[in-house]
Amino acid sequence: MSAGTLYDKVWDLHRVSNLPGGSTQLFIGLHLIHEVTSPQAFAALEEKGLRVLCPDRTIATVDHIVPTNNQQRPFSDPLAEEMLKTLEHNCAKHGINLFGIGSGKQGIVHVIAPELGLTQPGMTVACGDSHTSTHGAFGAIAFGIGTSQVRDVLASQSLAMNKLKVRRIWVTGQLSAGVFAKDLILHVINKLGVQGGVGYAYEFAGPAIELLSMEERMTICNMAIEGGARCGYINPDEKTFEYLKGRLNSPNESNWDYAIKWWKSIATNTSAVFDDEVCFNANEIAPTVTWGITPGQSVAINDTIPAPDSLNVDDRAIAQEAYEYMGLNPSLPIAGIKIDVCFIGSCTNGRLSDLQIAADIVKGQHVASGVKAFVVPGSEQVSRAAKEKGLDTLFQKAGFEWREPGCSMCLAMNPDRLEGKQISASSSNRNFKGRQGSAQGRTLLMSPAMVAAAAIKGEVTDVRELMTSTQT
Amino acid sequence: MKTDPNFPNGPLKSIHGKCLVLQGDDIDTDRIIPARFLKCVDFESLGHVVFADDRKEQKGNHPFDLEKNQDASILIVNKNFGCGSSREHAPQALMRWGIRAIVGESFAEIFFGNCLALGIPCATASNSDILKLQKELELEPRNKYLLDVNNSVLRCNNKNIHMNINKGALEMLLSGKWDATATLISKTEELKKIMKDLPYLNNFLLDK
Ligand code: SF4
Numbered sequence: 001m002s003a004g005t006l007y008d009k010v011w012d013l014h015r016v017s018n019l020p021g022g023s024t025q026l027f028i029g030l031h032l033i034h035e036v037t038s039p040q041a042f043a044a045l046e047e048k049g050l051r052v053l054c055p056d057r058t059i060a061t062v063d064h065i066v067p068t069n070n071q072q073r074p075f076s077d078p079l080a081e082e083m084l085k086t087l088e089h090n091c092a093k094h095g096i097n098l099f100g101i102g103s104g105k106q107g108i109v110h111v112i113a114p115e116l117g118l119t120q121p122g123m124t125v126a127c128g129d130s131h132t133s134t135h136g137a138f139g140a141i142a143f144g145i146g147t148s149q150v151r152d153v154l155a156s157q158s159l160a161m162n163k164l165k166v167r168r169i170w171v172t173g174q175l176s177a178g179v180f181a182k183d184l185i186l187h188v189i190n191k192l193g194v195q196g197g198v199g200y201a202y203e204f205a206g207p208a209i210e211l212l213s214m215e216e217r218m219t220i221c222n223m224a225i226e227g228g229a230r231c232g233y234i235n236p237d238e239k240t241f242e243y244l245k246g247r248l249n250s251p252n253e254s255n256w257d258y259a260i261k262w263w264k265s266i267a268t269n270t271s272a273v274f275d276d277e278v279c280f281n282a283n284e285i286a287p288t289v290t291w292g293i294t295p296g297q298s299v300a301i302n303d304t305i306p307a308p309d310s311l312n313v314d315d316r317a318i319a320q321e322a323y324e325y326m327g328l329n330p331s332l333p334i335a336g337i338k339i340d341v342c343f344i345g346s347c348t349n350g351r352l353s354d355l356q357i358a359a360d361i362v363k364g365q366h367v368a369s370g371v372k373a374f375v376v377p378g379s380e381q382v383s384r385a386a387k388e389k390g391l392d393t394l395f396q397k398a399g400f401e402w403r404e405p406g407c408s409m410c411l412a413m414n415p416d417r418l419e420g421k422q423i424s425a426s427s428s429n430r431n432f433k434g435r436q437g438s439a440q441g442r443t444l445l446m447s448p449a450m451v452a453a454a455a456i457k458g459e460v461t462d463v464r465e466l467m468t469s470t471q472t
Numbered sequence: 473m474k475t476d477p478n479f480p481n482g483p484l485k486s487i488h489g490k491c492l493v494l495q496g497d498d499i500d501t502d503r504i505i506p507a508r509f510l511k512c513v514d515f516e517s518l519g520h521v522v523f524a525d526d527r528k529e530q531k532g533n534h535p536f537d538l539e540k541n542q543d544a545s546i547l548i549v550n551k552n553f554g555c556g557s558s559r560e561h562a563p564q565a566l567m568r569w570g571i572r573a574i575v576g577e578s579f580a581e582i583f584f585g586n587c588l589a590l591g592i593p594c595a596t597a598s599n600s601d602i603l604k605l606q607k608e609l610e611l612e613p614r615n616k617y618l619l620d621v622n623n624s625v626l627r628c629n630n631k632n633i634h635m636n637i638n639k640g641a642l643e644m645l646l647s648g649k650w651d652a653t654a655t656l657i658s659k660t661e662e663l664k665k666i667m668k669d670l671p672y673l674n675n676f677l678l679d680k
Pocket of ligand 1: 014063064109131164346347406407410411429
């Protein structure tokens, strides 16, 4: 059993009571809601005659269904309009702060909470969305929950949870030029498997992790869930504190030193005990691309799609399903696969640094003919900051469309979607069958830099070939 | 929100019914309920669109469309069932189609919790037991099985298959307290104490 980890400490500090059967009632410090998984929770609350216990600990935004080209209300999709109206109604009724379109603070829930300083070390965070693990980048314990649990958090500011085991993922070395956080996490998921993290919280640590910026750390923790781990986290350090300083909801100056002292105290002890430990070397990681229908089915850019007999016996059936669905044969090199659509965005890679890196690749080049490429900033703040740097015009000049913030083609609940068997290069997090809006649509996950390279060349390309020495 | 009287209610000691076999590992919630059906403010219409895209692709041959499975209530799956998105729409769609219990090799965690919150037990069994069971059901699809939650076994005629049900989940199912809200809201005093002691809710001034 783990001891002395950040996970253990945060767990103990938030334990309200022990529930029958060994689960724990855990206080939730920050509850984030959006339009898709909250309406039924509010309805259930009303049905039971309950109120929202701590409305000031819940923050709402709208992201999944918002159109990214024309955000004029009412939305042209009446169902999307109804969902947004329902959220607005519920927030107004229960006194919940909603960052709506045009507020200057709207965006993907996992992008806005950190940038508003809402996500802080040592907190418990819950949201009706599996990628809530993102917030672990700050040393918070953050997990995705279902709608019944959203109802529970609204009603009681707490959740019934079973304690997880803790696996430390220690990463030595340093990512090479052209290799990014996305490649690192795709690599880890490939090695440990999409089920490897079931029952675990992932602590990401080691020299290579410490070198990552906060935005890169969010990419890592964001995809912990794709490796089966309910949450992932990174211990807070100077980078965390620097990121948080001066943000809207960060502790103010008179409390700052106390905050840092506490934040440091909740980090994993040097003598901590883990349930499991694995080690990776960042120097060995190359740009990584998925070829199949789970985020674990990936290869390095200079590699070929694996043949069945090179895979674990357990992985062969799903690989077979993937070859068929993707229309890709084993032993085909991943580089050179033709691309129809390029998507840069999502809570994994829709932040300013992601857009900046992609822009550096795209600068002075043009999207290959026949390729539809578009950029969807993760939030209104990201969009504003990108525009200040001229990234919007840079992308547009290169033939990309520049959109308004939202989840967009990460899950295609808005009009942005693949058609027929189109194949996308996507900076998002899931390549499940049908994920991007077409039941036959195909998704190749990769870093935003690799998406940019694919857009320019019209095929999967090693981004390092496009990087000038000044960019590296 | 209307509550159907046929949905799980109170203590769940056993589930009796026909089994439906759905083969494959890593069946994710995007497949159970594709995202476009999430555009709704209630769960009511989800039952008939469960596995919508897979069913369309298989043109009537999907297990959820086969005549022999139409009144099944126990779903038999393989590994990592329900991975991916946290959408409760997935178990809601299964429940509204008629599923009352799921037996498999393993389940994704959020999905497992979502099922529990609806009163749908997710029981696991070994790989060999599941494969054997799937074979048997191919031969005898009309047999009725009893998932005995209390004793963690799946029974048919004189055969018993040993099941694992997470201890916490088991207690919650048996006591009828799988819907956690009532228990959680009863602990207001303890909750207040935690809030009073958490530095980040108190301007970090606690150990000044
Ligand atoms: S960007 Fe994608 S993964 Fe992230 S919250 Fe939106 S839909 Fe979910």
